[in-house]
Amino acid sequence: MVSFAKLILHRKTLLFAVGVLFSLVVISIFSPYFVPYDPDALKVLDRLKPPSATHFFGTDHFGRDIFSRVLVGTRVTFILGLSISAFALVFGVPLGVLGGYYDRLGMVIMRVVDAIMAFPAIILALALMAIMGKPGMVNVIIAVGMVWAPRMVRVVYSSTLSLRENTYVEAARALGASSGRILIRHIAVNLLSPVIVQSTFTFAFSIMEVAALNFLGVGIPPYVPSWGGMMNEGRTYIIRAPWIIIFPGVFLALSVLSFNLLGDALRDRLDPRLRNIV
Helix, strand or coil: CHHHHHHHHHHHHHHHHHHHHHHHHHHHHHHHCCCCCCCCCCCCHHCCCCCCCCCCCCCCCCCCEEHHHHHHHHHHHHHHHHHHHHHHHHHHHHHHHHHCHHHHEEEEEEHHHHHHHHCHHHHHHHHHHHHCHHHHHHHHHHHHHHHHHHHHHHHHHHHHHCCCCCCHHHHHHHHHCCCCHHHHHHHHHHHHHHHHHHHHHHHHHHHHHHHHHHHCCCCCCCCCCCCCHHHHHHHHHHHCCHHHHHHEEEEEEEHHHHHHHHHHHHHHHCCCHHHCCC
């Protein structure tokens, strides 16, 4: 923990990423308590007002305060990102471990994973949303989670293939340890590093996927403040009122960039092969 703190202080890009993510976490937790305006309040007389001292990020076509909606949308984005990452973990880790340990089962699981990953992520997410019907947070979590769970399966599968050949696993097997004990005590515990790293990337790309679905109008309902939904509503006014798209887009870009930088740093720190390089 101390060494990772030193790494943060010595790498400016990582310090920037941690600062941005900490700020976004604080915003997502406390935003409903300090937003200057009701994010859903309609004020037609104030529609399409440019950024000013009254409305920091301007207003949209309904007169709603963009600053308030962006801050409240941060909570929605983080809830969706965490839920999708949890979905990928719950389904990806057990399937990856079992597939990597048992060869025949692994062949079946990996052929299914390959088939799912053959589809572009956004196309598969759109198809799943169409199958499940109306937009909603639960449907978005399932659709995007099913897109990113196979990535988790692949990472865990490849790591398990490597771990099962280690000497301590062979020793445990020779001493008569059951397969369940080996999977839990000797393999699953040592998967912590790749799983943590993959979870950060899953979080980053899943919130971008959610924003894409919202931008296309098939994500969460339009009345729920979200960065992608705001960008979708603002595309009609991109020439007249570009701030409707710019500010939620900046928040989305910063969050994705920060999670990617954090994932890279965690990979460098947790991977023994790269630890001496950093």
